Amino acid sequence: MTQRSKYRIPFLVALLGLLLVPLWLSAEPVPGRDDRLVAKVVAQLLQQGHVTKPKIGEEISKRLFQRYLKDLDPGKLYFLQSDIDEFKKQETELGSMLLKGDVGFAYKVYGRFLERIGQRLKLIDELLDAKYDFTVKEYLNTDNAKTEYAKDAEELRDRWRKRIKFDLLLERLGTKPLPEAEAKKKIHDRYHGFSRRMKQLDNYDLLEVYLSGLSASLDPHGAYMSPNTVEDFEISMRLRLEGIGALLREENGQIILVETVPGGAAAKDGRLKANDKIIAVAQGDGKFVDIVDMKLRNAVKLIRGKKGTKVELKVIPAGKIEPVVYALTRQQIEIKSQAARSEIIEQGKKPNGEPYKIGVIDLPSFYAAPPGKEAGAIKSASKDVTRILEELKSKGVDGVILDMRRNPGGLLSEAVALAGLFIDQGPVVQVKDRRSGVRKYNDPEKGVVYDGPLMVLVSRGSASASEIVAGALQDYGRALVVGDSATHGKGTVQAVEDLADRLELPTAKLGALRLTFQQFYRVNGDSTQNKGVQSDIVLPSLTEYLATPEKDMDFALPFDRVQPADYEKVNMVPAEVKAVLKTRSEQRVKDSKDFAKLAKDIERVKTIKARKQIPLNEKELKEQMTKEEADKLDKTGEEPEPKSDNGVYKFPRDFTNNEILKIMEDFLQGKKLLQSRSVSPQRKSVAVFVEQDKTPILIAARRLSR
DSSP: OEEEOOOOOOOOOTTTTSOOOOOBOOSSOOOOTTHHHHHHHHHHHHHHHSTTOOOOSHHHHHHHHHHHHHHHOTTSOSOBHHHHHHHGGGTTTHHHHHHTTOOHHHHHHHHHHHHHHHHHHHHHHHHHTSOOOTTSOOEEEOOGGGOOOBSSHHHHHHHHHHHHHHHHHHHHHSSSOOOHHHHHHHHHHHHHHHHHHHHTOBHHHHHHHHHHHHHHTTOTTOEEEOHHHHHHHHHHHHTEEEEOOEEEEEETTEEEEEEEOTTSHHHHHOOOOTTOEEEEEEETTSOOEEOTTOOHHHHHHHHOOOTTOEEEEEEEOTTOOSOEEEEEEOEEEEOGGGSOEEEEEEESOOTTSOOEEEEEEEOOOBOBOOSSTTOOSOOBHHHHHHHHHHHHHHTTOSEEEEEOTTOOOBBHHHHHHHHTTSSSSSEEEEEEETTTEEEEEEOSSSSOSOOSOEEEEEOTTOOTHHHHHHHHHHHTTOOEEEESSBOOOOOEEEEEEEHHHHTTOTTOOOOEEEEEEEEEEOTTSBBOTTTOOBOSEEOOOSHHHHSOOGGGSTTOOOOOBOOOOOOOOOOSSOHHHHHHHHHHHHHHHHHOHHHHHHHHHHHHHHHHHHOSEEEOSHHHHHHHSOHHHHHHHHOOSOOOOOEEETTEEEOOOSHHHHHHHHHHHHHHTOSSBOOOEEEETTTTEEEEEOOBBTOOOEEEEEEOOO
16 A cells, blocks of 8 residues: 655755766666765655564564575575675674675675676576487475585586476476477577666666565565656556557567557557567657667666657558658557446346346456646546446446455545545544554545445455555444455555755656555554455455465564554344355355356366475476466466457456355345344444345345434
């Protein structure tokens, strides 16, 4: 969860007179002229403003030391133990160095890293020319945490031999096996491409890795964001950019089109197609700039630009040789795939024979467009969901599902406002910081936009702001929470501190610090930190085992509690109703062949994650890596991406989502119904049930006048 910060900590910085310009690194990197200033400000802000009140001393220095080396060389394939022994002489000094603005260690290690990459490329090319016996019984160690750095060239060579052998085995056993020559070229290009990308880091890229390592030594969610990353972050918050609307990737030095953004200039023009190669860019009628071998981010910056301006692209269409030139006019593009969307689904039958109408709202994040002239169709998460709810009500939906399974969070203010759409009034979340103690954030507007049956979908990927909404609606008894056993477990608030604003340098671009300065708590007093929000009904999923929860992250803050807030439950989802819905769902899952297959997939994924080594014997590896296992290894652990039909959102109809709709159908009616009444003494609410075959299922609730 992020909050646009007004948090201010006074301190002096003696380097304000520096000319602030980025530096492009060569093979002999030297610090940029603004690095000292950025490092000093970030270190001081963390020490003075972080919620844990840290002292950036020896312990934090040791954490940073380990984190930086891990970020550069996670597989311990490039550095030697002698490198680490040399670096270790400064291990406890890094914090004090940064407080003085000294980033020399970051450049020293990075310079050595580039040197080692060059050496390893020669070894990789040599090993790719070698012959391999795939019948030998040997193993590749995958437990990097317990692996030591290679002590000498011989040990390192054997480590790389096994790595290349494994790479070749994957190509032999893939769903589309490659001939040996093609497989070797693919692996060659992969490692040489990595080398090229590493050499293209500029000083801000390196600062982002190093200073984010410092922040991550305090908690998992703080980070230094370079100016380019800040721009990307702002786009993600406002869901709006200016350009041609093209998603690009880099492959072997080529900039390749993945897809165009619906509604963007490129999509409307129609000439750019997937897998087209963009080789040069010109501004207006200016000269073309060659972008082959250019860092992807820099190529994107050349293509982006202010709406109304012209850009020319020199393109080699997919499957052709001769380049063509496309002239496009940039425009403002709204990223509608990341905005709230909805669909009405017909499910089951009412007593009168008509199907139930269920409104499904997909909410991927908590965003907000900046006020003023830039405002377009996408306003904010809360405003967009308000509009959608009004549309769903006008079409007579019987219930609403709020899908936040892919929602990693966003703006705190939007989470509070969105939860308030479903409750009349009262606190939504409690926030604690080191200066003000515990404060309550209340529903900003009295009244309810939607007061009917509500289900909230969550997963291990649902984090931060989405946990605030799910937790509040669960505490109020307003919604049924369905999904993984628990959400991610992020109970901290980050403020984005623009460093140039902090230093009163309005024209400078120094990046920003995402600072963890608060913790949030549910209205029942529980933190979501590490614990998350537990689902009322748990559905088996791969996300549960593929996603990494907060509690398993390095330096995650502990769970704690504060006093419960004063709030009135509406009791629209009584415990006895949850029990009935849970029992019915568990029985359907038990009887489902699809869920039975999923259970086997889950066991395979758990087995794969538990392995500490991989066989390099082709027969043994083939037995382990069934097609199903290989497919699971390729998945990210996220829920299925919502589909679109000519730009219209479609709720994916897989077996998991079909079960979700069945639960909602039970929630609305059920097949065994019993009339009963339940009055909440706190809220004076009446839960109304309908009778049919003696099982109570909640239909609606209304508040009694006092």
